[in-house]
Amino acid sequence: MSDPEPIEQAPLIAVVGATASGKTGLSLELARRLDGEVINADSMQLYRGMDIxxxxxxxxxxxxxxxxxxxxxHVTEEASVADYQTQARGAVAEVRSRGRTPILVGGSGLxxxxxxxVIEFPPTDPQLRAQIQAQLEEEGVVALREELREADPETASAIKDERRLVRALEVIRLTGRTFTSFMPQRVYEPNLKPVVQLGLRVDxxxxxxxxxxxxxxxxxxxLLEEVRDLEAEGLRSGRTASAAIGYxxxxxxxxGLQTEEEAVQDTIVATRRFARRQETWFRADPRITWLDAPDAQLGDYAMEAIRRQTG
Incomplete structure (x- = not known):
């Protein structure tokens, strides 16, 4: 008696692109058409209360x-991409176990x-990181940048902020490997296939x-009332949440450092800059099928792209 044919699992659909490009709308339409469930890939939407x-x-x-x-x-907690990876893949498996289609949607590229x-995350050591942070405060950024430049010139040329500088040195001292060596290749995790990435492109x-x-x-x-409520919950002590655009x-x-209108304009400028970085990140991935948006037939075009890639 021959072995049974393996049951083909539903494709994992990823809807990506810049903020305000229409990802939410398309993901909901695809969920309706494909009997799907949505899995968030926006790092700031992991936080309770950060809604508006x-x-x-x-x-x-x-x-x-x-x-x-x-x-x-909670807004005082630090988001971890390694934790997200484990939980998101668990969500994909759960959705598929119900015979439904997982739809990953968001603009947080990493x-x-x-x-x-397939991606490996370097380990962390809070005590070592604290030591490096203390060294930064005592010796200054120039000395630490020089150490990183000697150990990992590629990473040193790309890092601009002190937080990433400390993290890169933590990885080097902890593992003996460069931070660059942990950068992933564009290879889908085999257990997740088939995967289809759809990118929304807006002029x-x-x-x-x-x-x-x-x-x-x-x-x-x-938004101002939401920020006030979150401040009472400890927003300022959360390094990631408090730095979010808008908040x-x-x-x-x-x-009392600026008016509400000034905050609106600053948020618009910061969001536009962020959108450009998102576009640069996603354009570098040749596996993404790009769809022009907005378009009345966007859902049809998306479904056609999915059919082409999954047979």
Whole structure:
């Protein structure tokens, strides 16, 4: 008697692109068409209470579509891409176990890669990191940059901020390997296949308009009140959450350092810069099928792309 044919699992669909490009709308349409469930890949949507400023999907928008990897962390906690990888892949397996289609959606490039690709995360050592941080404060950034330049010139040329500098030195001292050596190749995790990545491409002037409109809507929806509520929950002590675009700017309003209108304009500028970085990140991945948005037939084009790649 011959072995039974393996049951083909539902494809893992990833919807990626810049902020305000329409990822949420397309993911919900695909969920309806493919009997799917959505898995969040926006690092800031992991935080409870950060709803307005992250454009988190509302129950009215979701219309019953299950969402995963949302509201997992308190604003004082640090998001970990390694933890996200484990949990997101667990969510993919759960969705598939129900015979449904997992739809990963978000614009946090490293989080998307961590979910989809073969990727190794370097270990951490809080005590060692604290030692390096103390060295930074005592000796200054120049000395540590020189150490990194000698050990890992490729990483040294790319790192601009002190936090990543400390992390790179932590990895080198802990493992004896360069930070660069942990950079992943573009290879899907075999157990996740088939995988289809769809990227949304919006003309730059229109994307800027959409970003501006979104930020103004966030203000009208009560972003300042949301920031005040989160501040009472300890937002300032959370390094990741407090630095999030919109929240950082509106904390300055709470402190009386700028007006609400100034915070809106600063948030628009910061979001546009972030969108450019997102576009650069995702354009570098040749596996992504790009779809022009917005378009009344976007869902049809997406479904056709999925059919082409999954047979």
């Amino acid at each position: 400023g992250t454009a988190k999907v509302t129950p009215e928008q979701a219309q019953g579509t299950p969402h995963h990897m949302i509201d997992l962390l 989080y998307v890669r961590s979910a989809l690709d 730059r002037p229109l994307l800027h308009e959409r970003i501006s409109a979104r930020v103004h809507q966030m203000r009208q929806s009560g 950082h700017q509106f904390l300055r309003v709470v402190d």
